[in-house]
Amino acid sequence: MSAAAHHTQWIRAAARRHGFDHCGIAQAVALDDDARRLERWLGQGYQGDMQYMENHFDLRVDPRKLVPGARSVITFLLNYYPEEEATSDVRVARYAWGQDYHDVIRSKLNALLAEARVAIGAIEGRGFVDSAPVLERSWAQRSGLGWVGKNGNLIHKGAGSYFFIATLITDLELEYDDPFARDYCGSCTRCIQACPTEAILPDKTIDGSRCISYFTIELKDALIPAEMEGKFGNWMFGCDTCQEVCPWNRFSSPHQETAFTPIPEVLKLSSGEWEQLSEEAFRKIFRGSPLSRARHKGIQRNLRFLKGNESL
Numbered sequence: 001m002s003a004a005a006h007h008t009q010w011i012r013a014a015a016r017r018h019g020f021d022h023c024g025i026a027q028a029v030a031l032d033d034d035a036r037r038l039e040r041w042l043g044q045g046y047q048g049d050m051q052y053m054e055n056h057f058d059l060r061v062d063p064r065k066l067v068p069g070a071r072s073v074i075t076f077l078l079n080y081y082p083e084e085e086a087t088s089d090v091r092v093a094r095y096a097w098g099q100d101y102h103d104v105i106r107s108k109l110n111a112l113l114a115e116a117r118v119a120i121g122a123i124e125g126r127g128f129v130d131s132a133p134v135l136e137r138s139w140a141q142r143s144g145l146g147w148v149g150k151n152g153n154l155i156h157k158g159a160g161s162y163f164f165i166a167t168l169i170t171d172l173e174l175e176y177d178d179p180f181a182r183d184y185c186g187s188c189t190r191c192i193q194a195c196p197t198e199a200i201l202p203d204k205t206i207d208g209s210r211c212i213s214y215f216t217i218e219l220k221d222a223l224i225p226a227e228m229e230g231k232f233g234n235w236m237f238g239c240d241t242c243q244e245v246c247p248w249n250r251f252s253s254p255h256q257e258t259a260f261t262p263i264p265e266v267l268k269l270s271s272g273e274w275e276q277l278s279e280e281a282f283r284k285i286f287r288g289s290p291l292s293r294a295r296h297k298g299i300q301r302n303l304r305f306l307k308g309n310e311s312l
Helices: 003-017 032-043 101-119 136-142 190-194 212-218 247-251 264-268 271-276 279-285 295-306
Strands: 022-027 072-079 125-128 163-170 235-237
Touching: 003 022, 003 072, 003 101, 022 136, 072 101, 072 136, 101 125, 101 163, 136 163, 212 235, 212 295, 235 295, 271 295, 279 295
Parallel strands: none
Antiparallel strands: 022 072, 072 163, 125 163
8 A cells, every 4th residue: 555545544544533524635735716706706796794705815715725735625514513403583594502612623633643744744824713814615526525505515425515615735745635616505596596695696695784794794894784774684793595405415414522602692582682781691601602603792683683583
């Protein structure tokens, strides 16, 4: 067995040991096609106030500039689909029901990389999870894990789209998976039709500046535009609508990650109880939760906005 084959086998086994559900590997190359798509997307202003999307363009499209000497991009998927059901009259996107995935996955990546350095030897590598200039969905597709659906999410043919994507860029030479070549969305347009704010455009383009997740999380201190009134349903933090209507998510199964066990208050607090929640209580209950990103005043703003929504 070649060194690349042996190391690839080790990486895949390590991914399972550290709790990842799927692992794919691609060669570290410049993403020229993605660079052109990203440039067009930014040119249309679809990033809204998310100015960080405009930063480090060259790093986003070439992993070798993030990790000098990089040869391989390893992509991991971690399921977050919950077994539990929420009973509240306001909704929180499922990814935010438990602990902050950034912390959970970063810990896994660091542990895996440290273990690899013991087992394999001196290697350079950096792990990324949603907070660095990495086009993780493109790498997931390139490493054979699925295709990018019309809603912009990576869809795994056997397990749906309720996954976090993590990336490990390394100078380790590995055996590479074939890219996922087909698009199984076909003529289905359920996500486009269901999007409450018409943020899903043709050609797999997402207008991030119209997404409910953008308004309820990324917009921070600004007021939500009046034109969006009545369009949020009962989504207080994030939105799962496009995933809930996706036929491929009939294959979703409950996650096995204890860190994603739902915080009870996320499932059961009513809109009135959320409104009465003090900032001190919010900080205590949701410390280490994705909801802390919106902060107490952001959640209160979202609740005030929803009050004008007749569907509540």
